[in-house]
Amino acid sequence: MAIAATETETTSTRAFGPAAALSCRECGERYDLAPRFACEFCFGPLEVAYEFGAVTREEIERGPNNIWRYAGLLPVPDNVAELPNMDPGLTPLVGADRLAAELGMRSLHVKDDSANPTHSFKDRVVAMAVEAARTFGFRTLSCSSTGNLAGAVGAASARAGFRSCVFIPAGLEEGKIVMAAVYGGQVVAIDGNYDDVNRFCSELIGDPAGEDWGFVNVNLRPYYAEGSKTLAYEIAEQLGWRLPEQIIVPIASGSQLTKIDKGFRELIRLGLVEDRPYKVFGAQATGCSPVAAAYEQGHDVVQPVKPDTIAKSLAIGNPADGPYVIDVCRRTGGAVAHVDDAAVVDSIGLLARTEGVFAETAGGVTTGVLRKLLDEGTLDPEAETVVLNTGDGLKTLNAVESGVTATIKPSLDVFKEAGLL
Numbered sequence: 001m002a003i004a005a006t007e008t009e010t011t012s013t014r015a016f017g018p019a020a021a022l023s024c025r026e027c028g029e030r031y032d033l034a035p036r037f038a039c040e041f042c043f044g045p046l047e048v049a050y051e052f053g054a055v056t057r058e059e060i061e062r063g064p065n066n067i068w069r070y071a072g073l074l075p076v077p078d079n080v081a082e083l084p085n086m087d088p089g090l091t092p093l094v095g096a097d098r099l100a101a102e103l104g105m106r107s108l109h110v111k112d113d114s115a116n117p118t119h120s121f122k123d124r125v126v127a128m129a130v131e132a133a134r135t136f137g138f139r140t141l142s143c144s145s146t147g148n149l150a151g152a153v154g155a156a157s158a159r160a161g162f163r164s165c166v167f168i169p170a171g172l173e174e175g176k177i178v179m180a181a182v183y184g185g186q187v188v189a190i191d192g193n194y195d196d197v198n199r200f201c202s203e204l205i206g207d208p209a210g211e212d213w214g215f216v217n218v219n220l221r222p223y224y225a226e227g228s229k230t231l232a233y234e235i236a237e238q239l240g241w242r243l244p245e246q247i248i249v250p251i252a253s254g255s256q257l258t259k260i261d262k263g264f265r266e267l268i269r270l271g272l273v274e275d276r277p278y279k280v281f282g283a284q285a286t287g288c289s290p291v292a293a294a295y296e297q298g299h300d301v302v303q304p305v306k307p308d309t310i311a312k313s314l315a316i317g318n319p320a321d322g323p324y325v326i327d328v329c330r331r332t333g334g335a336v337a338h339v340d341d342a343a344v345v346d347s348i349g350l351l352a353r354t355e356g357v358f359a360e361t362a363g364g365v366t367t368g369v370l371r372k373l374l375d376e377g378t379l380d381p382e383a384e385t386v387v388l389n390t391g392d393g394l395k396t397l398n399a400v401e402s403g404v405t406a407t408i409k410p411s412l413d414v415f416k417e418a419g420l421l
């Protein structure tokens, strides 16, 4: 009997690799690794707590060319690389010398997450949720989405054999709707904004009808959120096992920003990088900037807003991780800032012209905030800096107005006369 019990325990622990428990971010109460997301005592959000074994740079470097090279740092089974998943990650860290020169900076890189399988950073977080859903035996995957998440869930469900049903606000960009629907799952548009969609999903989870559904960003959120740590690991490894001195991260719910900080701290704790200070800067669009507003006013509480911006992937008016974002930015000596839609469009153009990277509006937000904080003297132009592009410009084509230079008859004379040589 005792042996059988031990075996069961070993197997179930292994299903989540080095993850040991869920712990409450407010009161520290610990829970078993189950599909739960809020503390029973204080309603604080739960996150994954680990007991890491020895992890070396060499082991990681020998691993697969995707996020599973960091499996020893994630809540996933040991054999995760063999399971059907989208295998995202190891996206390019572009040495942005021409953009740096234009902005008067010494060292700038763009982490280009448009290179993920469904062209946004969301493949990283969904890959984690898929493994948790498999372990918990869910058959339907779902989410509330500002667009990119719906596509990532649709694709991963197709690959891993889940049914999917995703919820989006009505009026999203066509590219995002097509990318959510093409994989064959259900796509339901809710008449309202993202925060209405989220409320609807919470109701569905509380109802017996949604009991066996895995909502990647609700009841699987603690596992899902850990996927963002892989951005931190990759950036450090791609810089030659070094932390950047400054990093600019977009904020929707704020989860990604807080987990990049968690990833950096883990690398330091495990001795995989030298312990040197880094500053985290958060970026929002002015039309949805509740975290920037709270930061500027010196508040800890984030007042919800009604979003109105072309940066729809970041349009969360009531960001769940807002207060934690402010903590990270203050603790590391960074800041939270916002730029208006005109600056977003202009910055998409700048990044494309100087580096050949076509960013979605979220990348325009981070690049815009980079320029603004340099102008203000908040960012140090001499420090090694990384700016994130988290999505692909092809998904937000309506935001830009680029078009043909001229339309002419197929005649060399006409071409010459038009002064285009």
Ligand SMILES: *Cc1c(COP(=O)(O)O)cnc(C)c1O
Residues within 6 Å of the ligand: 120, 121, 122, 148, 149, 250, 251, 252, 253, 254, 255, 256, 257, 313, 314, 360, 362, 390, 391
């Ligand atoms: C979801 C998303 C983010 C960040 O999301 P968080 O909720 O803050 O983790 C950033 N960029 C893009 C393009 C996204 O789709």
